[in-house]
Amino acid sequence: MGPSLVLPSLGSKWNYLLSFITLDELFLLSGVFNIGDWIPWLKFLDLQGYVKRMKALTKKLDRFYEFVLDEHKTKKEGVEEFVSEGMVDLLLLLVDDPNDLEVKLTYDSVKAITQDSVAGRTDTSATTLEWAMSELIKQPNLIEKATEELDRVIGRERWVEEEDLENLPYIDAIMKEAMRKHPVIVFLPHLALEDCNVAGYDVCKGTLVLVNIWSMGRDPTLWDAPDEFRPERFLGKAIDVKGQSFEFLPFGSGRRMCPGYGLGLKVIRSCLANMLHGFSWKLSENVKKEDLGMEEVYGLLTPRKFPLVAVVEPRLPIHLY
Numbered sequence: 010m011g012p013s014l015v016l017p018s019l020g021s022k023w024n025y026l027l028s029f030i031t032l033d034e035l036f037l038l039s040g041v042f043n044i045g046d047w048i049p050w051l052k053f054l055d056l057q058g059y060v061k062r063m064k065a066l067t068k069k070l071d072r073f074y075e076f077v078l079d080e081h082k083t084k085k086e087g088v089e090e091f092v093s094e095g096m097v098d099l100l101l102l103l104v105d106d107p108n109d110l111e112v113k114l115t116y117d118s119v120k121a122i123t124q125d126s127v128a129g130r131t132d133t134s135a136t137t138l139e140w141a142m143s144e145l146i147k148q149p150n151l152i153e154k155a156t157e158e159l160d161r162v163i164g165r166e167r168w169v170e171e172e173d174l175e176n177l178p179y180i181d182a183i184m185k186e187a188m189r190k191h192p193v194i195v196f197l198p199h200l201a202l203e204d205c206n207v208a209g210y211d212v213c214k215g216t217l218v219l220v221n222i223w224s225m226g227r228d229p230t231l232w233d234a235p236d237e238f239r240p241e242r243f244l245g246k247a248i249d250v251k252g253q254s255f256e257f258l259p260f261g262s263g264r265r266m267c268p269g270y271g272l273g274l275k276v277i278r279s280c281l282a283n284m285l286h287g288f289s290w291k292l293s294e295n296v297k298k299e300d301l302g303m304e305e306v307y308g309l310l311t312p313r314k315f316p317l318v319a320v321v322e323p324r325l326p327i328h329l330y
């Protein structure tokens with residue numbers, strides 16, 4: 010899924026190159042607890058070696074984005090009526106725009122925006138999907154409910170299309186439940202713009218506030234049996250994902266909320282629906298569902314510690330594959 014989303018913005022050659030640079034290191038280092046950040050006088054020691062790793066990764070990624078930008082610049086040199094073919098082309102046009110933009114775009118900004126969109130759009134959706142499938146495979150009765158909905162609404166003669174998503178409330182509920190129990194981003198870092206009081210605590214202007222959406226999703230005062238995976242809890246409820254239901258903030262809230270939530274929702278629901286519609290899922294014979302580990306790795310994202318290994322078989326007529 011990741012490559013197909015990255016491809017239109019960078020171009021296929023760069024997508025191929027990017028596959029050699031691991032985004033795992035980026036996600037891990039962006040979320041690590043770096044002692045020097047909390048005890049500044051120990052900073053210069055770089056006790057855990059994270060800063061060294063960050064510097065090495067920055068160089069590697071910068072070289073990569075430099076290549077991407079150079080290629081796009083070369084492509085439009087000498088072309089009179091250049092038609093942009095993707096996000097990077099468009100951003101580069103803005104860099105060269107003689108009209109004063111309110112915020113001037115530089116080449117560094119283009120690199121940063123490209124990195125944000127590559128990182129923001131790939132592992133987030135893939136991680137959510139892997140968690141959803143891991144939970145479902147432990148409870149085959151939930152897979153039965155989902156495929157009953159898919160067979161009723163879609164039938165077995167075609168794949169699920171984007172327009173079908175609105176008619177698949179159970180798929181939507183599975184996605185939300187996966188995001189509640191396994192939010193891919195655990196802490197939302199926000200900055201207090203003014204002195205305020207939250208739940209009896211004084212928060213001074215300029216304080217970095219980390220909203221812990223992982224514990225909100227597991228809070229028994231907000232959710233019944235929060236450790237259980239029960240998509241039904243979302244059925245018929247007006248709990249949305251757009252930052253207005255404060256007990257459930259998978260995409261954050263406010264003006265720094267995720268700008269890609271619309272795309273994220275479509276990608277997750279389409280993939281989930283088609284994975285369930287097109288294939289039957291089970292664990293390999295020597296793995297019992299009780300033994301399937303659900304440990305997380307903590308970083309900027311929270312993926313499974315061990316990848317899910319499953320056995321799939323086609324459910325639809327063979328000519329559809």
Ligand code: HEM
Nearest residue numbers: 125129130133134194197259260261262265266267269273
């Ligand atoms: C499952 C899918 C996704 C999830 C769960 C997710 C979640 C989040 C969260 C929680 C934030 C922080 C919001 C806050 O601090 O209030 C965020 C920010 C961001 N997301 Fe996503 N995201 C997803 C998909 C995407 C996609 C598809 C894109 C790009 C097309 C994207 C691009 C971004 C960017 C650029 C930011 C930074 C926004 C800013 O700081 O102003 N995300 N995302």
